[in-house]
Amino acid sequence: MSTASITPVFTELAVGQDIGSRSITVSRQDLVKYAGASGDFNPIHWNEAFATGVGLPGVIAHGMFTMGAAVQLVTDWAGDPAAVVDFQTRFTKPVLVTDTTGTEEPGAVIEVSGAIGALDADAGTARVDLTVVFNGQKVLMKAQAVVRLA
C-alpha cells in the first residue's frame, strides 16, 4: 500500500502521469463484511452452491466491493475523500474469490493502478483513470474518478 503523500497541486499535474498502484487482497470473509455493510446480500457473493447453481464458476465479489476498494487509491492520493466528485465504472468481468478460510492465502488479489486521464483547468478537476485487473484481465472498464483539487 502506498504511503500518504503530499496533496497534489493542479498546476503540477500532467495527463498520463501515474498516481500509483496497490494490490487489494480479498477473502470470503471480506465479501461477507461488504454484504453486511452495504446491505447487498445476493447469495452469489457468499454461497458457493447458489453461485454455481446459477452458472457462475464460484463465489464472486460484489462489483461494488471492487469499485469501492479501487477508488481508495484515488482518495489517498487526493488527501481527502470528499475531493472525489464523480466516479463511474462498467463491470466487465467477475472477480472469483476462492475459499481459503483457515489459511493465510488470499481468495483473490486485485491489482489497481491509476493515471491522470484528463485535466479541466476551469473546473479545477483531474480525471483519474483506474486500471483494475484480476487474473490478468481487466474487471472494470472506463473506471474514472474526477477529483476536485484546491
Place this chain on the structure above:
Amino acid sequence: MTINPDLQGRSYPAAEVYDVGREKIREFARAVKATHPAHFDLDAAKALGHRDLVAPPTFAIIIAQRADAQLIEDPESGIDFSRVVHADQRFIHHRPIFAGDRLVAELHVDGVRAMGGGAMITTRSEIFALTGEGAANGSPDPSREAVATATSSILVRGEGQ
C-alpha cells in the same frame, strides 16, 4: 417472465429516510478497505474542514440500492432478482455525504432496452438531504439539498443467457 417495457419513464417518490451514522460510515469504510482518517476520526475530518465524518465515494450505493429495490420488488416490473447482473455504476456528488445527514432518494427509470431474452435497465437515484425543520420532524415536504446522483444499469438475463 419478460421485462415490462412500460417501466421506462416511471418514478418512485422518496420513501423512507436514511440516517447516516458515524458507525455506519466506519463500517462501510472498513468493508471497502478504506483507511483515510476522515472516515474514522472526527478531528481528522474537521481538520479538512468537514463538519463530521465523510462517507467513502461509493457509500451512496446503500441508499441507491434501497431505491432500486422498489423497482425490483415491484410485481409489475417482471424483474427476477436472481437473474440480475450489475452492468455499470456512476456517482455524481453534488456535495459529500456526512455523518448526521438525513437522506432520501427519488428513483427514476431512465431506460429499458431489450437484450436477447433479457433487458438492460438504467435507473437514476436522486439523493437529497433533508434540511431545516423538515429534517427534525420528518415533515413530508421539508426543504431538500441535492447530495448525489447515482446512476446504475442492471442486466436482467433472459432464459439461457
